[in-house]
Amino acid sequence: MSSRRVSSGSHASGVAPLLPGFSFTDLTKTRFNKSQLLSRPCVVSDDDLKVDQDKLNEIQQKTKHLAFETTMHHEMDHAALPIKSPAHVPAYVALDKKVLAFDGYFKETVPESADEYFRVRHVKIYYHLEDDTMSVLEPVVPNSGLPQGKLIRRQRLPKDARGSPYSWRDLNVAMNLPVYGRVFRIVDCDPFTKEFLDSNGIEVNSAEALPDDGYLKKRKVVENPCTLSKTKNDYDKLKQFLDLDRKVLRFYCVWDDRANLYGELRPFTLLYFLANDTIEIREQHTPNDGRDNFPLLLRRQRVPRNPNNVPQLSEQEEGPHLGPEDLGIGAKVFILGRELLLCDCDEFTREFYRRNFGVEDFSRIDVSDPMVEESPMEVPPHTGFGTHEDSMQSVLALKPKPPKVDVNKLLKYDNKSLRFSAYLETNNPNDAGRRFIVSYHLASDTISIFEPRTRETFGGKFLESTKIRKPESDPHNPDYYGDFDLYPGMKLEVYGRTFVLDDCDEFVLKFISQNAHMYPQEVLDALSEKYTLLFNTETEAAGALEQARNTLRSRRFENFDLLHKKLAQLDTDDRGLLDKCVVYDACVEAGLPLSEDIMGVLLDQCVVEEDLVDYARLINVLFKNRL
Numbered sequence: 194m195s196s197r198r199v200s201s202g203s204h205a206s207g208v209a210p211l212l213p214g215f216s217f218t219d220l221t222k223t224r225f226n227k228s229q230l231l232s233r234p235c236v237v238s239d240d241d242l243k244v245d246q247d248k249l250n251e252i253q254q255k256t257k258h259l260a261f262e263t264t265m266h267h268e269m270d271h272a273a274l275p276i277k278s279p280a281h282v283p284a285y286v287a288l289d290k291k292v293l294a295f296d297g298y299f300k301e302t303v304p305e306s307a308d309e310y311f312r313v314r315h316v317k318i319y320y321h322l323e324d325d326t327m328s329v330l331e332p333v334v335p336n337s338g339l340p341q342g343k344l345i346r347r348q349r350l351p352k353d354a355r356g357s358p359y360s361w362r363d364l365n366v367a368m369n370l371p372v373y374g375r376v377f378r379i380v381d382c383d384p385f386t387k388e389f390l391d392s393n394g395i396e397v398n399s400a401e402a403l404p405d406d407g408y409l410k411k412r413k414v415v416e417n418p419c420t421l422s423k424t425k426n427d428y429d430k431l432k433q434f435l436d437l438d439r440k441v442l443r444f445y446c447v448w449d450d451r452a453n454l455y456g457e458l459r460p461f462t463l464l465y466f467l468a469n470d471t472i473e474i475r476e477q478h479t480p481n482d483g484r485d486n487f488p489l490l491l492r493r494q495r496v497p498r499n500p501n502n503v504p505q506l507s508e509q510e511e512g513p514h515l516g517p518e519d520l521g522i523g524a525k526v527f528i529l530g531r532e533l534l535l536c537d538c539d540e541f542t543r544e545f546y547r548r549n550f551g552v553e554d555f556s557r558i559d560v561s562d563p564m565v566e567e568s569p570m571e572v573p574p575h576t577g578f579g580t581h582e583d584s585m586q587s588v589l590a591l592k593p594k595p596p597k598v599d600v601n602k603l604l605k606y607d608n609k610s611l612r613f614s615a616y617l618e619t620n621n622p623n624d625a626g627r628r629f630i631v632s633y634h635l636a637s638d639t640i641s642i643f644e645p646r647t648r649e650t651f652g653g654k655f656l657e658s659t660k661i662r663k664p665e666s667d668p669h670n671p672d673y674y675g676d677f678d679l680y681p682g683m684k685l686e687v688y689g690r691t692f693v694l695d696d697c698d699e700f701v702l703k704f705i706s707q708n709a710h711m712y713p714q715e716v717l718d719a720l721s722e723k724y725t726l727l728f729n730t731e732t733e734a735a736g737a738l739e740q741a742r743n744t745l746r747s748r749r750f751e752n753f754d755l756l757h758k759k760l761a762q763l764d765t766d767d768r769g770l771l772d773k774c775v776v777y778d779a780c781v782e783a784g785l786p787l788s789e790d791i792m793g794v795l796l797d798q799c800v801v802e803e804d805l806v807d808y809a810r811l812i813n814v815l816f817k818n819r820l
Contacts, residue, residue, distance in 0.1 A: 285323045293320040293361055293386040297370070297379045298403060309408040316344065316377060318370070320361055325349060327359060329377070334409070345372065365390070367398040430469075437467035442545060444520060445537040446474075447560050458560065461490060461533060465520060472496045472515060474528060491528055500527030521546065522555055536560050574669055580660060581671050606635035611679060612698045615642075618684065618691040631692060633679050634658060640674060642687065661687055677711040682719055721810075737794035741787055741815065748786040753812055756783040760808045770805040785815075 295318040300311050317330045329345040349358040350372050364370070370377040380401040382390075387397050442465040450456030460477040473493040478486055495514045515526065526533045536558035546552040572588060575581050586593035611633040617624045627650060630643045639658040646652030664686040666672035679685065681701075685692040702724060709717055759779050764771055771779075773796050780792060787795075799811045 288322040291322045293322065293364065293389060294318070294383045295320075295364065295366070295379045295386065296381040296403060297377045299375055299377045308411070312408060313404050313406040314339075315403060318377065318379065319347075320359075320364060321347065322361065325358060325360060329372070361390075362393075362395065365395065365398055367401050434468050440467045440541075440545075441465065442467065442517065442520065442542045443539040444522075444535045444542065446526070446533040446535045448531050448533055449560070450531075463520075463526065463533065463535065464493075465515075465517065466493065467517070470495060470514060470516060474533070490531075496526075496528065517545070518550070521552065523558060534558070534560065572669060603636045609635045609700075611635065611676075611701045611704060613679065613681065613694040613701065614696040615685065615692040615694045618693050629655060629692060631679075631685065631694060633674070633676075635676060638673060638675060640685075640687070642692070656687065661685070677708065680705065680712065680716055680720065681723065682716075737791045741791055741795065744786055744791075745815065750784070750786055752783055753815065756780065756785065757809070757812050759783060760812075764808075769807060769809055771808050773800065773804045773806050776806045776808050776811070 296315070297318055298313055298315045300313055302311050303309050314331060317332065319328045319330070321327070326347045327345070327350050328343065328347040331341045331344050333341045351357065352359045352363060352371075359370075364379070366379055366382055368379050370379055378401075380403050382397070382400075390397050444463040444465070446461050446463050448459045448461060451458060462475045462477060464473045464475065465471075466473070471493045472491065472495070473489065474491040475488060476484075476490055478484065498513045498515055498519065520526070520535060522535055522538060524535050526535065538555065543555045546555075572585070575584055578584070582596040583593075586596065613631045613633075615629045615631045617627055617629070619625070628645060628647070630645065632641050632643070633639075634641070637658070638660060640656070640661045641654075641658040642656035644650060644652045644655045660673045662668070662671040662673055663678075674685070679694065681694050681697045683694050685694060702720075705712060705717075705720065756779065759782070760771060760776065763775055763779060776796060777792055780787070785792075795811060795815075796806050799806050799808075
């Protein structure tokens with residue numbers, strides 16, 4: 194009762210009960226040391242700790258009969274407790290330390306090496322039957338520079354996207370084993386693995402040879418060079434290169450793709466290089482064939498004879514390749530899934546097969562399509578905007594280009610023009626007295642017309658420099674006025690107006706005399722009558738006139754007035770005509786420094802009637818052309 198009173202008194206005095214959340218640290222505590230737990234509560238002597246040896250032997254003898262399958266059969270009969278064999282043996286007990294061992298390899302790409310494209314790495318694949326785990330180990334290769342040893346630690350490996358692990362039923366020889374993005378090729382197994390799989394009804398495939406790494410074989414040759422020399426045969430690569438370098442067999446072949454949609458018969462050229470037995474196939478392009486101008490279908494390389502094989506990366510994996518005996522007219526070659534038919538060859542190839550293989554028939558195989566009549570391209574009519582040449586560029590090309598300019602003509606006749614004076618041929622009295630200057634620009638074949646200012650007209654530019662179409666030409670295929678179409682006396686049709694060219698400057702006459710063979714003879718005769726000049730298309734007359742010019746210029750002959758007076762005195766009939774011999778004698782007496790041959794040619798050009806020479810014309814020709 195007194196305790197209850199104290200408890201009630203404590204509650205009455207405000208002390209918190211010992212409940213969760215109401216306990217507080219003792220603020221008056223000053224020592225925080227740990228209590229001693231290892232001290233002996235009492236002192237025990239060493240004699241008390243000793244165990245009786247007889248009792249220990251008795252206990253061991255009794256527990257000996259309780260061990261599972263550790264006693265002999267005659268001891269089990271006298272065991273204290275009956276021993277029963279277990280009904281089920283666990284897998285980790287029955288299959289403990291039982292492992293399936295496989296030999297395999299995988300290929301690893303080497304992207305940045307000039308000596309190897311890939312390397313072959315050998316591995317050992319172990320399957321632990323007790324827990325269905327697998328591990329992959331790579332035997333260490335000395336001085337390989339690669340991290341080798343355990344590639345995949347012991348674990349269950351997933352075989353599909355759902356994560357199902359591999360089982361020993363999924364493993365066999367001569368199969369691919371994909372693991373974590375890397376494919377291992379199993380090539381062989383040990384006898385225990387083979388016996389285990391056979392006993393469980395799995396037929397083991399035939400073992401494969403474990404491939405060697407080409408780079409390691411090359412290293413072995415370098416590290417352990419062979420000191421024995423070998424006798425070279427007659428067909429070594431160096432002799433083949435020296436004898437057959439730059440000798441190429443050329444075949445013309447086609448690829449018939451017409452069985453497919455939009456397919457066609459495409460021509461190619463097959464080149465076989467005898468120096469190193471390589472093949473190159475080039476495309477044959479024609480203008481506007483609609484294909485990109487790629488030069489090669491197959492770059493120069495060896496081609497496997499079996500079309501199902503692809504060119505390997507190393508020489509160790511290469512099989513038989515195409516040779517000259519596999520080629521010929523009519524043969525078919527499979528290149529990148531395309532069947533090429535060899536239909537023709539060049540003369541060197543024929544001689545090569547005739548000399549080495551005894552082939553005599555080189556008939557060409559005709560694979561051309563039947564002639565299809567092509568419809569002519571219709572040129573649309575000119576719209577009238579711009580020149581005809583500018584509009585034709587949109588017809589000839591998808592991307593129009595400016596018409597080509599004759600550069601030679603531009604350099605020869607730059608800033609040179611043929612200038613003519615002209616008037617309008619019209620019935621309108623207001624245009625009767627108008628005068629014009631027609632300029633033909635030799636560099637661009639364009640014509641411009643300018644009207645001088647007079648009291649009746651303001652003048653100015655009448656026509657911008659442009660090409661003028663001849664009136665009789667086709668509007669869709671126009672023919673423009675050219676260098677030798679303009680001369681004094683002609684009529685120029687310009688956009689419905691007729692201009693008559695009545696005169697020209699000295700440069701036009703010089704241009705006509707230098708190109709007299711390009712003008713009609715009647716035009717030259719009319720100009721000769723009008724300008725008393727010598728225009729002849731004969732080479733002999735032109736050469737004589739050129740020599741006469743040079744001679745008069747070098748001798749500085751100036752007595753043309755005296756010669757004209759003397760010939761006028763001899764002309765008693767005042768007709769302007771004298772006999773050829775009389776004119777020649779008068780020229781000799783006047784001291785004209787020309788030879789007899791040159792004078793004969795010039796006099797023949799100035800003959801008007803039989804042996805009668807227009808002496809005034811002769812003097813004018815010599816006088817005007819001496820400068």
